[in-house]
Amino acid sequence: MRRSALLVLAALTVADWSAGPARAGEIPPAERRSGFDTMSPDIQAMQRDGMANPALLWLEDGADLWAKAPAPDRPACAGCHGEAGLAMRGVATRYPAWDAASAAPIDLQGRVNACRRRHQGAEPYPYESRELLGLTAYVAAQSAGLPITVPDDSRLGAARAAGRALFTQRMGQLGLSCAACHDDHPGRRLGAAAIPQGHPTGYPLYRLEWQGVGSVQRRLRNCMTGMRAEPFGYGAPEFVALERYLMDRAAPLAIETPAVRP
Protein backbone atom coordinates (compact mmCIF):
# COMPACT_ATOMS: atom_id res chain seq x y z
CA MET A 1 0.00 0.00 0.00
CA ARG A 2 2.61 2.50 1.12
CA ARG A 3 4.91 1.15 -1.54
CA SER A 4 2.37 1.65 -4.33
CA ALA A 5 1.85 5.28 -3.29
CA LEU A 6 5.58 5.79 -3.53
CA LEU A 7 5.65 4.19 -6.95
CA VAL A 8 2.99 6.58 -8.19
CA LEU A 9 4.98 9.50 -6.82
CA ALA A 10 8.07 8.19 -8.56
CA ALA A 11 6.14 7.68 -11.80
CA LEU A 12 4.90 11.27 -11.73
CA THR A 13 8.41 12.51 -11.18
CA VAL A 14 9.66 10.43 -14.07
CA ALA A 15 6.98 11.88 -16.34
CA ASP A 16 8.21 15.35 -15.38
CA TRP A 17 11.82 14.48 -16.10
CA SER A 18 11.28 13.16 -19.59
CA ALA A 19 9.22 16.24 -20.46
CA GLY A 20 12.48 18.19 -20.43
CA PRO A 21 13.77 20.95 -18.23
CA ALA A 22 12.25 24.38 -17.79
CA ARG A 23 13.99 26.62 -20.26
CA ALA A 24 15.16 30.10 -20.97
CA GLY A 25 13.03 29.72 -24.10
CA GLU A 26 13.52 30.48 -27.74
CA ILE A 27 16.07 33.13 -28.70
CA PRO A 28 14.23 36.27 -29.97
CA PRO A 29 14.92 37.09 -33.67
CA ALA A 30 16.95 40.22 -32.89
CA GLU A 31 19.35 38.22 -30.67
CA ARG A 32 20.01 35.39 -33.12
CA ARG A 33 23.69 34.96 -34.02
CA SER A 34 25.41 32.69 -36.47
CA GLY A 35 28.04 30.26 -35.21
CA PHE A 36 30.38 32.28 -37.45
CA ASP A 37 30.46 35.13 -34.90
CA THR A 38 32.13 33.08 -32.15
CA MET A 39 34.71 31.34 -34.36
CA SER A 40 38.38 32.26 -34.14
CA PRO A 41 39.47 34.98 -36.61
CA ASP A 42 41.56 32.54 -38.66
CA ILE A 43 38.61 30.23 -39.29
CA GLN A 44 36.42 33.24 -40.05
CA ALA A 45 39.00 34.34 -42.60
CA MET A 46 39.00 30.86 -44.13
CA GLN A 47 35.24 31.11 -44.70
CA ARG A 48 35.31 34.70 -45.93
CA ASP A 49 38.24 34.42 -48.30
CA GLY A 50 36.96 32.52 -51.33
CA MET A 51 40.37 31.10 -52.22
CA ALA A 52 41.05 29.71 -48.72
CA ASN A 53 37.67 28.01 -48.27
CA PRO A 54 38.19 24.27 -48.83
CA ALA A 55 34.45 23.82 -49.56
CA LEU A 56 35.01 25.51 -52.91
CA LEU A 57 36.27 22.20 -54.31
CA TRP A 58 32.89 20.63 -53.54
CA LEU A 59 31.13 23.65 -54.98
CA GLU A 60 33.01 23.29 -58.25
CA ASP A 61 31.94 19.65 -58.47
CA GLY A 62 28.37 20.83 -57.87
CA ALA A 63 28.61 23.37 -60.69
CA ASP A 64 29.87 20.66 -63.08
CA LEU A 65 27.05 18.28 -62.12
CA TRP A 66 24.48 21.07 -62.55
CA ALA A 67 25.51 21.47 -66.18
CA LYS A 68 26.07 17.81 -67.02
CA ALA A 69 23.40 15.44 -68.38
CA PRO A 70 23.24 12.23 -66.28
CA ALA A 71 22.87 10.24 -69.53
CA PRO A 72 22.78 11.29 -73.19
CA ASP A 73 18.97 11.23 -73.36
CA ARG A 74 18.39 12.82 -69.96
CA PRO A 75 18.28 16.56 -69.28
CA ALA A 76 20.86 18.20 -67.02
CA CYS A 77 19.65 20.23 -64.06
CA ALA A 78 20.52 23.28 -66.15
CA GLY A 79 18.43 21.89 -69.01
CA CYS A 80 15.25 22.51 -67.03
CA HIS A 81 16.27 25.18 -64.54
CA GLY A 82 18.69 27.26 -66.60
CA GLU A 83 21.30 29.34 -64.87
CA ALA A 84 21.58 28.43 -61.20
CA GLY A 85 22.32 32.03 -60.17
CA LEU A 86 18.86 33.02 -61.36
CA ALA A 87 16.75 29.89 -60.89
CA MET A 88 18.10 28.86 -57.48
CA ARG A 89 18.48 32.28 -55.89
CA GLY A 90 16.56 32.36 -52.61
CA VAL A 91 15.49 28.71 -52.76
CA ALA A 92 17.59 27.60 -49.78
CA THR A 93 16.12 30.37 -47.59
CA ARG A 94 12.74 28.59 -47.52
CA TYR A 95 13.70 24.91 -47.21
CA PRO A 96 12.62 22.35 -45.93
CA ALA A 97 9.44 22.97 -47.96
CA TRP A 98 6.29 21.02 -48.68
CA ASP A 99 6.61 18.44 -51.44
CA ALA A 100 3.20 17.85 -52.98
CA ALA A 101 4.25 14.67 -54.80
CA SER A 102 5.23 12.85 -51.61
CA ALA A 103 2.80 14.85 -49.42
CA ALA A 104 5.62 15.45 -46.93
CA PRO A 105 8.19 18.11 -46.10
CA ILE A 106 11.42 17.74 -48.03
CA ASP A 107 14.81 19.31 -47.36
CA LEU A 108 17.14 20.71 -49.96
CA GLN A 109 19.20 17.55 -50.46
CA GLY A 110 15.95 15.57 -50.59
CA ARG A 111 14.76 17.94 -53.31
CA VAL A 112 17.94 17.48 -55.34
CA ASN A 113 17.52 13.71 -55.18
CA ALA A 114 13.79 14.00 -55.98
CA CYS A 115 14.67 15.85 -59.19
CA ARG A 116 17.20 13.18 -60.05
CA ARG A 117 14.63 10.45 -59.60
CA ARG A 118 11.56 12.17 -61.03
CA HIS A 119 12.98 14.42 -63.68
CA GLN A 120 16.23 12.77 -64.70
CA GLY A 121 15.25 9.12 -64.32
CA ALA A 122 18.49 8.62 -62.41
CA GLU A 123 19.38 6.92 -59.11
CA PRO A 124 19.37 9.23 -56.10
CA TYR A 125 22.86 10.07 -54.82
CA PRO A 126 23.81 8.40 -51.52
CA TYR A 127 23.72 10.61 -48.42
CA GLU A 128 27.03 12.38 -47.73
CA SER A 129 28.31 11.49 -51.21
CA ARG A 130 30.51 14.10 -52.81
CA GLU A 131 27.89 14.50 -55.56
CA LEU A 132 24.93 15.15 -53.26
CA LEU A 133 26.94 17.48 -51.01
CA GLY A 134 28.40 19.33 -54.01
CA LEU A 135 25.05 19.86 -55.77
CA THR A 136 23.23 20.81 -52.57
CA ALA A 137 26.00 23.24 -51.62
CA TYR A 138 25.97 24.69 -55.13
CA VAL A 139 22.20 25.26 -54.98
CA ALA A 140 22.34 26.66 -51.43
CA ALA A 141 25.28 28.96 -52.25
CA GLN A 142 23.02 30.79 -54.72
CA SER A 143 21.23 32.14 -51.62
CA ALA A 144 24.37 33.23 -49.76
CA GLY A 145 23.72 36.51 -47.97
CA LEU A 146 19.91 36.25 -48.24
CA PRO A 147 17.89 36.06 -45.01
CA ILE A 148 16.31 32.77 -43.98
CA THR A 149 12.53 33.10 -44.19
CA VAL A 150 9.72 31.35 -42.35
CA PRO A 151 7.47 29.85 -45.04
CA ASP A 152 3.80 30.67 -44.52
CA ASP A 153 2.59 27.15 -45.27
CA SER A 154 0.23 25.47 -42.85
CA ARG A 155 1.09 22.05 -44.30
CA LEU A 156 4.47 22.39 -42.56
CA GLY A 157 2.83 22.83 -39.15
CA ALA A 158 3.12 19.19 -38.07
CA ALA A 159 6.84 19.06 -38.97
CA ARG A 160 7.48 22.33 -37.12
CA ALA A 161 5.80 21.04 -33.99
CA ALA A 162 7.60 17.69 -34.19
CA GLY A 163 10.93 19.48 -34.70
CA ARG A 164 10.36 21.72 -31.73
CA ALA A 165 9.41 18.76 -29.54
CA LEU A 166 12.58 16.91 -30.56
CA PHE A 167 14.64 20.01 -29.86
CA THR A 168 13.32 20.50 -26.35
CA GLN A 169 13.05 16.93 -25.08
CA ARG A 170 15.75 15.19 -23.08
CA MET A 171 17.27 12.25 -24.90
CA GLY A 172 20.17 9.84 -24.74
CA GLN A 173 22.01 8.38 -21.78
CA LEU A 174 23.10 11.83 -20.57
CA GLY A 175 19.53 13.17 -20.47
CA LEU A 176 20.39 16.39 -22.31
CA SER A 177 18.15 18.27 -24.74
CA CYS A 178 19.28 20.30 -27.74
CA ALA A 179 17.69 23.33 -26.08
CA ALA A 180 19.73 22.86 -22.88
CA CYS A 181 22.84 23.79 -24.84
CA HIS A 182 21.64 25.90 -27.76
CA ASP A 183 18.78 27.92 -26.18
CA ASP A 184 19.90 28.01 -22.56
CA HIS A 185 23.72 28.12 -22.67
CA PRO A 186 25.04 29.54 -25.94
CA GLY A 187 28.31 31.35 -25.34
CA ARG A 188 29.35 28.90 -22.61
CA ARG A 189 32.10 26.35 -23.16
CA LEU A 190 31.62 22.59 -23.40
CA GLY A 191 35.19 21.47 -22.80
CA ALA A 192 37.14 23.32 -25.47
CA ALA A 193 34.14 24.04 -27.74
CA ALA A 194 32.19 27.29 -27.59
CA ILE A 195 28.48 26.43 -27.65
CA PRO A 196 26.85 28.23 -30.58
CA GLN A 197 23.15 29.06 -30.79
CA GLY A 198 22.99 26.14 -33.20
CA HIS A 199 21.74 27.69 -36.43
CA PRO A 200 21.96 25.70 -39.69
CA THR A 201 22.92 28.75 -41.74
CA GLY A 202 25.95 27.36 -43.55
CA TYR A 203 25.21 23.79 -44.69
CA PRO A 204 26.56 21.84 -46.42
CA LEU A 205 29.78 23.19 -44.90
CA TYR A 206 33.44 22.35 -44.43
CA ARG A 207 34.20 21.23 -40.90
CA LEU A 208 37.84 21.08 -39.86
CA GLU A 209 37.10 18.14 -37.58
CA TRP A 210 35.64 16.23 -40.56
CA GLN A 211 38.40 17.26 -42.93
CA GLY A 212 35.61 17.56 -45.45
CA VAL A 213 32.18 18.88 -46.32
CA GLY A 214 29.13 17.46 -44.55
CA SER A 215 25.38 17.99 -44.42
CA VAL A 216 23.37 19.48 -41.58
CA GLN A 217 22.17 15.95 -40.82
CA ARG A 218 25.75 14.86 -40.25
CA ARG A 219 26.14 17.76 -37.81
CA LEU A 220 22.96 16.77 -35.98
CA ARG A 221 24.14 13.18 -35.79
CA ASN A 222 27.36 14.46 -34.14
CA CYS A 223 25.37 16.34 -31.50
CA MET A 224 23.10 13.33 -30.88
CA THR A 225 26.09 11.03 -30.49
CA GLY A 226 27.56 13.49 -27.97
CA MET A 227 24.30 13.21 -26.03
CA ARG A 228 24.71 9.42 -26.22
CA ALA A 229 21.40 9.30 -28.09
CA GLU A 230 20.66 6.99 -31.01
CA PRO A 231 20.96 9.28 -34.04
CA PHE A 232 18.15 9.30 -36.59
CA GLY A 233 19.03 7.75 -39.93
CA TYR A 234 20.01 9.97 -42.86
CA GLY A 235 16.87 11.24 -44.55
CA ALA A 236 14.62 10.32 -41.58
CA PRO A 237 11.45 12.42 -41.27
CA GLU A 238 12.61 13.36 -37.76
CA PHE A 239 15.68 15.06 -39.25
CA VAL A 240 13.59 16.96 -41.80
CA ALA A 241 11.28 18.08 -38.97
CA LEU A 242 14.28 19.19 -36.88
CA GLU A 243 15.72 21.06 -39.88
CA ARG A 244 12.39 22.85 -40.41
CA TYR A 245 12.26 23.93 -36.79
CA LEU A 246 15.94 24.95 -36.82
CA MET A 247 15.36 27.14 -39.89
CA ASP A 248 12.34 28.79 -38.23
CA ARG A 249 14.43 29.51 -35.15
CA ALA A 250 17.33 30.83 -37.27
CA ALA A 251 15.33 33.37 -39.33
CA PRO A 252 16.24 36.07 -40.32
CA LEU A 253 19.95 35.15 -40.25
CA ALA A 254 21.61 35.00 -43.67
CA ILE A 255 22.48 31.82 -45.54
CA GLU A 256 26.28 31.44 -45.51
CA THR A 257 26.81 28.26 -47.53
CA PRO A 258 29.52 27.14 -47.97
CA ALA A 259 30.53 27.94 -44.39
CA VAL A 260 33.55 26.68 -42.46
CA ARG A 261 33.31 25.44 -38.86
CA PRO A 262 35.82 24.04 -36.38
Added chain:
Amino acid sequence: MRRRLYWLWIGCAVLAARVEAGEEAEPGAERLRPVAIVDGAIPASLTGVPGDPARGRALVVDRTKGLCLLCHAGPFPEERFTGNLGPALDGIGDRLAPGALRLRLVDGRVLNPDTIMPSYYSLAGTTRVGAAWRDRPVLEPQEIEDIVAFLATLRDTPSERPAP
Protein backbone atom coordinates in the same frame (compact mmCIF):
# COMPACT_ATOMS: atom_id res chain seq x y z
CA MET B 1 11.50 21.30 10.25
CA ARG B 2 11.07 19.44 7.03
CA ARG B 3 12.04 15.94 7.89
CA ARG B 4 11.36 13.84 4.87
CA LEU B 5 12.51 10.34 4.45
CA TYR B 6 11.56 8.41 1.42
CA TRP B 7 12.95 5.63 -0.60
CA LEU B 8 13.53 6.17 -4.24
CA TRP B 9 14.09 2.89 -5.88
CA ILE B 10 15.12 4.12 -9.24
CA GLY B 11 14.58 0.78 -10.89
CA CYS B 12 11.01 0.71 -9.57
CA ALA B 13 10.38 4.25 -10.75
CA VAL B 14 11.16 3.22 -14.29
CA LEU B 15 9.08 0.09 -13.88
CA ALA B 16 6.08 2.07 -12.64
CA ALA B 17 6.34 4.59 -15.44
CA ARG B 18 6.50 1.86 -18.03
CA VAL B 19 3.68 -0.18 -16.52
CA GLU B 20 1.45 2.92 -16.53
CA ALA B 21 2.32 3.48 -20.16
CA GLY B 22 1.48 -0.17 -20.81
CA GLU B 23 5.04 -1.03 -21.80
CA GLU B 24 7.61 -3.52 -20.70
CA ALA B 25 9.88 -2.52 -17.86
CA GLU B 26 13.15 -0.97 -18.99
CA PRO B 27 15.51 -3.92 -19.21
CA GLY B 28 18.53 -3.47 -17.02
CA ALA B 29 16.68 -1.26 -14.53
CA GLU B 30 16.44 -4.07 -12.00
CA ARG B 31 20.23 -4.18 -12.03
CA LEU B 32 20.47 -0.80 -10.28
CA ARG B 33 20.81 -0.93 -6.53
CA PRO B 34 18.13 0.70 -4.41
CA VAL B 35 19.16 4.12 -3.16
CA ALA B 36 17.89 5.76 0.05
CA ILE B 37 17.60 9.54 -0.10
CA VAL B 38 17.49 11.28 3.28
CA ASP B 39 17.28 15.09 3.52
CA GLY B 40 18.95 15.89 0.21
CA ALA B 41 21.66 13.29 0.55
CA ILE B 42 22.43 9.61 0.11
CA PRO B 43 24.24 8.96 3.39
CA ALA B 44 25.02 5.30 2.76
CA SER B 45 27.73 4.09 0.43
CA LEU B 46 26.35 2.44 -2.72
CA THR B 47 28.76 -0.49 -2.32
CA GLY B 48 30.05 -0.62 1.23
CA VAL B 49 33.57 -0.50 -0.23
CA PRO B 50 35.44 2.74 0.54
CA GLY B 51 36.08 4.90 -2.53
CA ASP B 52 39.59 5.36 -3.90
CA PRO B 53 40.32 9.08 -4.39
CA ALA B 54 43.08 8.46 -6.96
CA ARG B 55 40.75 6.41 -9.14
CA GLY B 56 38.08 9.05 -8.57
CA ARG B 57 40.36 11.80 -9.83
CA ALA B 58 41.22 9.78 -12.93
CA LEU B 59 37.50 9.33 -13.66
CA VAL B 60 36.77 13.03 -13.16
CA VAL B 61 39.41 14.14 -15.68
CA ASP B 62 38.52 11.39 -18.19
CA ARG B 63 36.44 13.14 -20.85
CA THR B 64 34.92 9.94 -22.15
CA LYS B 65 34.10 8.43 -18.75
CA GLY B 66 33.32 10.97 -16.02
CA LEU B 67 32.79 13.80 -18.54
CA CYS B 68 32.97 16.25 -15.61
CA LEU B 69 35.50 18.62 -17.22
CA LEU B 70 33.21 19.15 -20.20
CA CYS B 71 31.16 21.28 -17.80
CA HIS B 72 33.30 21.99 -14.72
CA ALA B 73 36.65 23.62 -14.04
CA GLY B 74 38.55 22.70 -10.89
CA PRO B 75 41.97 22.16 -9.35
CA PHE B 76 43.34 20.31 -12.38
CA PRO B 77 46.35 22.39 -13.48
CA GLU B 78 47.33 19.89 -16.18
CA GLU B 79 43.90 20.08 -17.82
CA ARG B 80 43.35 22.83 -20.35
CA PHE B 81 40.00 23.56 -21.97
CA THR B 82 37.63 22.85 -19.13
CA GLY B 83 33.99 23.79 -19.69
CA ASN B 84 31.95 26.34 -17.75
CA LEU B 85 28.39 25.03 -17.81
CA GLY B 86 28.58 24.19 -14.11
CA PRO B 87 30.37 25.78 -11.10
CA ALA B 88 34.09 25.12 -10.50
CA LEU B 89 34.74 22.15 -8.26
CA ASP B 90 37.48 23.86 -6.21
CA GLY B 91 36.78 23.47 -2.50
CA ILE B 92 33.65 21.38 -3.11
CA GLY B 93 34.61 19.10 -0.21
CA ASP B 94 34.17 22.07 2.13
CA ARG B 95 30.74 22.91 0.76
CA LEU B 96 29.14 19.49 0.40
CA ALA B 97 29.28 16.41 2.62
CA PRO B 98 29.87 13.00 1.00
CA GLY B 99 26.16 12.11 1.18
CA ALA B 100 25.20 15.28 -0.70
CA LEU B 101 27.93 14.69 -3.28
CA ARG B 102 26.67 11.14 -3.75
CA LEU B 103 23.10 12.30 -4.46
CA ARG B 104 24.37 15.03 -6.81
CA LEU B 105 26.12 12.30 -8.82
CA VAL B 106 23.46 9.58 -8.60
CA ASP B 107 20.59 11.80 -9.71
CA GLY B 108 20.91 15.58 -9.45
CA ARG B 109 17.32 15.96 -10.68
CA VAL B 110 16.20 15.18 -7.14
CA LEU B 111 17.91 18.45 -6.09
CA ASN B 112 17.09 20.43 -9.23
CA PRO B 113 14.55 18.93 -11.65
CA ASP B 114 15.85 21.16 -14.45
CA THR B 115 19.51 20.33 -14.03
CA ILE B 116 21.58 19.63 -17.12
CA MET B 117 24.11 17.61 -15.14
CA PRO B 118 23.75 13.94 -16.15
CA SER B 119 22.25 11.52 -13.63
CA TYR B 120 25.14 9.11 -13.31
CA TYR B 121 23.32 6.28 -11.59
CA SER B 122 19.72 6.32 -12.82
CA LEU B 123 17.86 5.01 -15.84
CA ALA B 124 14.70 6.95 -15.05
CA GLY B 125 13.15 9.07 -17.77
CA THR B 126 15.72 8.30 -20.46
CA THR B 127 14.65 8.06 -24.11
CA ARG B 128 16.39 7.17 -27.37
CA VAL B 129 19.55 6.05 -25.64
CA GLY B 130 22.28 5.10 -28.12
CA ALA B 131 22.74 1.36 -28.67
CA ALA B 132 26.19 1.36 -27.05
CA TRP B 133 24.84 2.93 -23.84
CA ARG B 134 21.44 1.31 -23.49
CA ASP B 135 20.23 -0.17 -20.19
CA ARG B 136 23.23 0.89 -18.18
CA PRO B 137 23.96 3.84 -15.94
CA VAL B 138 26.65 6.34 -16.95
CA LEU B 139 28.88 5.13 -14.10
CA GLU B 140 29.03 1.98 -12.00
CA PRO B 141 28.38 2.25 -8.24
CA GLN B 142 32.03 1.82 -7.23
CA GLU B 143 33.01 4.54 -9.70
CA ILE B 144 30.53 6.87 -7.98
CA GLU B 145 32.11 6.00 -4.62
CA ASP B 146 35.60 6.70 -6.01
CA ILE B 147 34.50 10.11 -7.30
CA VAL B 148 32.76 10.99 -4.00
CA ALA B 149 35.96 10.08 -2.15
CA PHE B 150 37.99 12.29 -4.47
CA LEU B 151 35.62 15.28 -4.33
CA ALA B 152 35.69 15.11 -0.52
CA THR B 153 39.46 15.80 -0.68
CA LEU B 154 38.94 19.08 -2.58
CA ARG B 155 39.33 21.60 0.26
CA ASP B 156 39.93 25.32 0.27
CA THR B 157 41.05 25.19 3.89
CA PRO B 158 44.85 24.79 3.56
CA SER B 159 45.22 22.77 6.76
CA GLU B 160 42.88 20.16 5.39
CA ARG B 161 44.47 19.94 1.97
CA PRO B 162 45.65 16.37 1.46
CA ALA B 163 49.39 15.85 1.19
CA PRO B 164 50.53 16.04 -2.45
